[in-house]
Amino acid sequence: MAASASKVSSHGAYQRLAGWHGELTAFRRDLHAHPELGFEEKRTAARVAEALRVAGVDEVHEGVGRTGVVGIVRGSAGQSARAIGLRADMDALPIVEENDFAWRSAQRGVMHGCGHDGHTTMLVGAARYLAATRHFDGSAVLIFQPGEEGFAGAKAMIDDGLFERFPVDSVYAMHNWPALPAGTVGVNPGPMMAAADRIEIIVQGRGGHGAHPYLAIDPVLVAAHIITAAQSLVSRNVSPIDNAVVSLCSVHAGEPTAFAVIPREARIVGTVRTFRREVQDMIEERLGRLVESVALGFGATARLKYLRSYPATINSEREAAFAADTAAALVGEQHVVRNLPPSMGAEDFSFMLQVKPGAYLRLGQGGEGSCFLHNSRYDFNDEVLPLGAALFASLVERSLAPAQP
Numbered sequence: 001m002a003a004s005a006s007k008v009s010s011h012g013a014y015q016r017l018a019g020w021h022g023e024l025t026a027f028r029r030d031l032h033a034h035p036e037l038g039f040e041e042k043r044t045a046a047r048v049a050e051a052l053r054v055a056g057v058d059e060v061h062e063g064v065g066r067t068g069v070v071g072i073v074r075g076s077a078g079q080s081a082r083a084i085g086l087r088a089d090m091d092a093l094p095i096v097e098e099n100d101f102a103w104r105s106a107q108r109g110v111m112h113g114c115g116h117d118g119h120t121t122m123l124v125g126a127a128r129y130l131a132a133t134r135h136f137d138g139s140a141v142l143i144f145q146p147g148e149e150g151f152a153g154a155k156a157m158i159d160d161g162l163f164e165r166f167p168v169d170s171v172y173a174m175h176n177w178p179a180l181p182a183g184t185v186g187v188n189p190g191p192m193m194a195a196a197d198r199i200e201i202i203v204q205g206r207g208g209h210g211a212h213p214y215l216a217i218d219p220v221l222v223a224a225h226i227i228t229a230a231q232s233l234v235s236r237n238v239s240p241i242d243n244a245v246v247s248l249c250s251v252h253a254g255e256p257t258a259f260a261v262i263p264r265e266a267r268i269v270g271t272v273r274t275f276r277r278e279v280q281d282m283i284e285e286r287l288g289r290l291v292e293s294v295a296l297g298f299g300a301t302a303r304l305k306y307l308r309s310y311p312a313t314i315n316s317e318r319e320a321a322f323a324a325d326t327a328a329a330l331v332g333e334q335h336v337v338r339n340l341p342p343s344m345g346a347e348d349f350s351f352m353l354q355v356k357p358g359a360y361l362r363l364g365q366g367g368e369g370s371c372f373l374h375n376s377r378y379d380f381n382d383e384v385l386p387l388g389a390a391l392f393a394s395l396v397e398r399s400l401a402p403a404q405p
Contacts, residue, residue, distance in 0.1 A: 029103035031117035035092030038147030065157030075136035077402035082138035085171035088123035089148035118380035125389030136400035171358035180364025185327035186340030189320035193313035196346030210260035219266035316357035
């Protein structure tokens with residue numbers, strides 16, 4: 001615990017959770033060894049539900065949003081109707097793990113390469129602490145979400161009546177961040193993560209012999225011009241005050257063995273990342289016109305398929321400030337970054353923040369030689385488990401503090 005314990009004063013939640021560090025580590029490593037993809041988290045959900053019941057959580061609801069779990073802990077002080085939501089994601093990634101430690105993935109091709117095993121464990125630890133102490137007035141709603149990695153599990157839970165069945169006043173989530181020192185907490189009162197859109201461009205030409213290109217309409221050439229032209233969308237259309245990314249990441253046309261065959265079709269796949277809806281709308285509209293116009297200039301046709309996957313993750317100002325204050329009370333102001341630069345990555349907690357005020361935090365777990373997220377050699381830093389659990393619990397205790405007589 002040295003990496004995080006040195007940053008925590010004598011805080012009750014942390015001290016108690018630190019005593020459970022070994023159990024939390026064992027639980028996290030068990031989840032790591034048995035990863036499951038989005039909406040397949042049956043074993044993970046069962047382990048979570050069992051842990052919540054053993055901890056004495058008042059209510060445990062399974063199958064929310066297919067494989068999600070929701071736990072309810074009621075405080076012992078008063079009968080307030082106030083409620084705070086805490087969310088952790090449970091799913092793994094389709095990656096072949098290259099670690100060789102004892103708790104490496106037992107399922108080839110699936111691994112916890114983003115630390116969701118750690119997030120789940122921290123929330124289980126917070127549940128155990130909250131159920132044991134109940135030093136708050138209201139209810140803690142513990143949301144264990146499936147399918148964050150591209151499956152929009154947060155939306156699935158919302159569509160399944162998450163906030164109608166379990167009303168909350170605000171909701172918080174936390175994600176480990178190897179780029180921050182272990183035990184440091186980062187937040188931003190505004191954009192934290194970008195909107196993620198998937199784009200596919202289909203170019204239709206006329207196939208032919210590579211020795212007689214004048215008799216064909218080459219979709220490969222058209223695709224090349226579209227790729228080049230698309231790079232002007234951000235540099236010449238987006239204000240330098242805003243942020244946007246257009247990345248065309250895959251091109252497919254023809255067969256590698258057919259070296260003298262001009263194909264009939266080319267496909268380009270990529271992503272667009274933005275923070276503001278106005279910029280998102282502009283890029284979709286102008287990219288569509290660019291694709292069609294460039295193709296037309298070569299006598300080809302092209303169309304754009306634009307899929308809006310995850311909206312931007314935007315923290316509400318009051319809740320972000322409250323979360324930063326809560327972290328500062330736990331680790332000290334010097335270990336809180338209140339203006340953390342936003343990431344162009346995406347997060348489906350954004351769906352929850354569209355319907356409830358709240359904040360998305362980053363918990364530092366880094367250190368020299370640590371891998372970044374989605375790396376085949378990544379592993380969650382177990383040293384920060386008690387701290388993350390204490391931060392979750394503190395958000396509940398501070399926001400639902402009993403009224404003073």
